[in-house]
Amino acid sequence: MPSALSPAVVFDPERGLHIRQVSRRPAGPGEVEIEVRAAGVCHSDLHIVSGDWPSDRPLVLGHEAAGVVTGTGPGVTSVRPGDHVVLSWFAPCRRCRRCAAGQAWLCTGTKAVANTLPDGTTPFTDAEGEEVWPYLGLGAFTDRLVVPESAAVRVPRELPFGVGALLGCSVTTGVGAVVNTAGVRPGESAVVIGTGGVGLSVVMGLRLVGADPIVAVDLSPERLAVAERFGATHTLDGARDDVAAWCRRELGGVDYAFEAIGSPKVVETLPGMLASGGAAVLVGMAATDATGSFNLFDLADQGKRILGCNYGSSVGEIDIPKLARLHLAGRLPLDELIGVTRPLSEAAAALDDLRSNTGVRTILEP
Numbered sequence: 001m002p003s004a005l006s007p008a009v010v011f012d013p014e015r016g017l018h019i020r021q022v023s024r025r026p027a028g029p030g031e032v033e034i035e036v037r038a039a040g041v042c043h044s045d046l047h048i049v050s051g052d053w054p055s056d057r058p059l060v061l062g063h064e065a066a067g068v069v070t071g072t073g074p075g076v077t078s079v080r081p082g083d084h085v086v087l088s089w090f091a092p093c094r095r096c097r098r099c100a101a102g103q104a105w106l107c108t109g110t111k112a113v114a115n116t117l118p119d120g121t122t123p124f125t126d127a128e129g130e131e132v133w134p135y136l137g138l139g140a141f142t143d144r145l146v147v148p149e150s151a152a153v154r155v156p157r158e159l160p161f162g163v164g165a166l167l168g169c170s171v172t173t174g175v176g177a178v179v180n181t182a183g184v185r186p187g188e189s190a191v192v193i194g195t196g197g198v199g200l201s202v203v204m205g206l207r208l209v210g211a212d213p214i215v216a217v218d219l220s221p222e223r224l225a226v227a228e229r230f231g232a233t234h235t236l237d238g239a240r241d242d243v244a245a246w247c248r249r250e251l252g253g254v255d256y257a258f259e260a261i262g263s264p265k266v267v268e269t270l271p272g273m274l275a276s277g278g279a280a281v282l283v284g285m286a287a288t289d290a291t292g293s294f295n296l297f298d299l300a301d302q303g304k305r306i307l308g309c310n311y312g313s314s315v316g317e318i319d320i321p322k323l324a325r326l327h328l329a330g331r332l333p334l335d336e337l338i339g340v341t342r343p344l345s346e347a348a349a350a351l352d353d354l355r356s357n358t359g360v361r362t363i364l365e366p
């Protein structure tokens, strides 16, 4: 039996952003039914609304969420009804070569990026019987979901749902960029450009591993003040300061330059910030057709590296519980990343919060 109708935040190429009533079908084999308790609003939702990542079909937005398991389909063994879970938006297939090699973030068999469940279907139908598709295989801006088992990661019950939501995307991506993608060591230097939910998580990850100095760059003084609280030792204004010249003059170049915006213009400036042997880490996601150019002689001559970073090079079932434990042990102040909490009906305002680059992460509650 499909569930009763309930409101979902939908983006449709024709109608734009709106609230639509949807029902969801029960969990099939290998699937899990979830009641969403909190969902963060990430720039990757805004990329859909702004058209950076075009979609040809209606999508239930939302991919950074936590909730409770309410039912399981045949064959599910890792979670039970009542378990608290963080939803991972890059549900790995667990069968491809990358998955077999322990690199789930590079899975080539996942259907999440095609905005479907693993069997190519959607759990959502609207009142007219039209199918509505789950963004990144989740569609978490509604109250009830069906997700693949590999997307539902069990976490301790004492973890607050808002913090759990952030573990679904920004924190796992940002901290993972530091510890997994880059492998930053104590005393190495780093600059982080763009200190939204993802960039602030990079800053927190850098403090966790003992990086120093940690230079944060943003256009918003409010965001930079938060970055200082999270461990930035220096802050620069991205509109006013020449960050590459500053890094070379003051630090002789940095070991790591993290970009957490998705701006081709900013990415092109990263190699100029690096010391020889340093690495630029591309965490921000640009438009799907974006290109950039670098001085190739400088890259080769100075042994500089460019590292792509999908989902913080994380394996959800390993890294999400690890980060949850670090938070509960007082080592990662993830609650301080949470700004305003709004009801789902205020999703449009929540996306405006994100566009205005103020405050910290907005959480939606169904």
Ligand SMILES: NC(=O)c1ccc[n+]([C@@H]2O[C@H](COP(=O)([O-])OP(=O)(O)OC[C@H]3O[C@@H](n4cnc5c(N)ncnc54)[C@H](O)[C@@H]3O)[C@@H](O)[C@H]2O)c1
Pocket: 041, 042, 043, 044, 047, 169, 170, 173, 193, 194, 195, 196, 197, 198, 199, 217, 218, 219, 220, 223, 238, 239, 260, 261, 262, 263, 266, 282, 283, 284, 285, 286, 309, 310, 311, 312, 354, 355, 357
């Ligand atoms: N790699 C991944 O797997 C992954 C996961 C999640 C999000 N992302 C991407 O990361 C990016 C950031 O996401 P977010 O949710 O933190 O976004 P956000 O909008 O909260 O933060 C972006 C920040 O960049 C700042 N900024 C914009 N232009 C700037 C400039 N020229 N110089 C300095 N600062 C500038 C803004 O003021 C803002 O604070 C997005 O592109 C998102 O799609 C990537």
Ligand SMILES: [Zn+2]
Pocket: 042, 043, 044, 045, 063, 064, 169, 170
């Ligand atoms: Zn995200």
Ligand SMILES: [Zn+2]
Pocket: 092, 093, 094, 095, 096, 097, 098, 099, 100, 106, 107, 108, 109, 110
């Ligand atoms: Zn795979």
